[in-house]
Amino acid sequence: xxxxxxxxxxxxxxxxxxxxxxxxxxxxxxxxxxxxxxxxxxxxxxxxxxxxxxxxxxxxxxxxxxxxxxxxxxxxxxxxxxxxxxxxxxxxxxxxxxxxxxxxxxxxxxxxxxxxxxxxxxxxxxxxxxxxxxxxxxxxxxxxxxxxxxxxxxxxxxxxxxxxxxxxxxxxxxxxxxxxxxxxxxxxxxxxxxxxxxxxxxxxxxxxxxxxxxxxxxxxxxxxxxxxxxxxxxxxxxxxxxxxxxxxxxxxxxxxxxxxxxxxxxxxxxxxxxxxxxxxxxxxxxxxxxxxxxxxxxxxxxxxxxxx
Numbered sequence: 001x002x003x004x005x006x007x008x009x010x011x012x013x014x015x016x017x018x019x020x021x022x023x024x025x026x027x028x029x030x031x032x033x034x035x036x037x038x039x040x041x042x043x044x045x046x047x048x049x050x051x052x053x054x055x056x057x058x059x060x061x062x063x064x065x066x067x068x069x070x071x072x073x074x075x076x077x078x079x080x081x082x083x084x085x086x087x088x089x090x091x092x093x094x095x096x097x098x099x100x101x102x103x104x105x106x107x108x109x110x111x112x113x114x115x116x117x118x119x120x121x122x123x124x125x126x127x128x129x130x131x132x133x134x135x136x137x138x139x140x141x142x143x144x145x146x147x148x149x150x151x152x153x154x155x156x157x158x159x160x161x162x163x164x165x166x167x168x169x170x171x172x173x174x175x176x177x178x179x180x181x182x183x184x185x186x187x188x189x190x191x192x193x194x195x196x197x198x199x200x201x202x203x204x205x206x207x208x209x210x211x212x213x214x215x216x217x218x219x220x221x222x223x224x225x226x227x228x229x230x231x232x233x234x235x236x237x238x239x240x241x242x243x244x245x246x247x248x249x250x251x252x253x254x255x256x257x258x259x260x261x262x263x264x265x266x267x268x269x270x271x272x273x274x275x276x277x278x279x280x281x282x283x284x285x286x287x288x289x290x291x292x293x294x295x296x297x298x299x300x301x302x303x304x305x306x307x308x
Contacts, residue, residue: 014105015065027085035075047124060117067107072096153211157194166223202242210255253284261296272303
């Protein structure tokens with residue numbers, strides 16, 4: 001059996017010319033809507049491409065020559081198996097994230113037109129890629145709305161800086177870490193210039209942190225972490241004082257609940273809070289907290305084991 005990894009197909013950069021050379025020798029191409037490990041399952045949707053349609057497939061599989069220089073860690077799907085006119089398997093490729101192809105060279109390659117391939121597959125009954133893209137579009141739109149809500153909650157004088165540092169320029173861990181490292185000094189300077197009084201600055205930051213505490217899109221985003229880092233850089237005694245004096249707003253208490261249950265805070269200061277702040281925060285959560293807030297309260301955050 002001949003497929004990816006033999007005949008030198010894993011040597012050299014992937015190109016459209018190499019892909020078309022394989023397809024020019026094809027008698028049929030089987031596309032299975034699943035990863036390679038499921039390609040033989042009768043329960044997985046598939047389509048068989050023959051004759052003139054093979055040239056059409058070659059068109060929508062056109063690559064950005066040279067490849068990405070890397071390989072995606074997921075299995076990839078759909079799986080494309082190419083058979084010659086005698087029926088022998090000559091290549092096996094996988095699609096990754098509906099935008100890239102693996103198996104035609106020593107690394108993955110981006111498709112020149114991923115959406116065109118997605119629609120081509122859907123026209124032949126393989127709608128999985130289109131459904132994934134639709135879900136991703138909905139998720140991306142909600143992510144944009146969440147970021148805008150965070151920007152709207154930014155303290156006066158910080159909106160422009162927050163807009164710049166929260167613009168999505170990559171979603172991997174390294175990009176996230178770089179953005180956080182770049183954002184912190186800039187925002188720190190602007191905050192200290194705009195809010196020189198420490199108590200006022202802490203209250204402003206707590207309100208900003210609280211703006212994300214009730215989001216349903218899953219965990220803190222990197223820009224939420226930037227605000228948390230700013231709070232953690234403040235004197236912890238002053239943070240407690242800022243909450244214990246005056247009347248903290250509900251959104252400031254939301255921010256406090258987020259901060260006091262973070263690993264960074266509990267690792268440095270423990271879970272217990274002094275009275276009357278402890279009772280104030282527990283009462284707020286019991287009356288109007290989110291499920292994650294109540295979960296953390298029940299598990300001893302804020303020193304709440306006997307009060308939850």
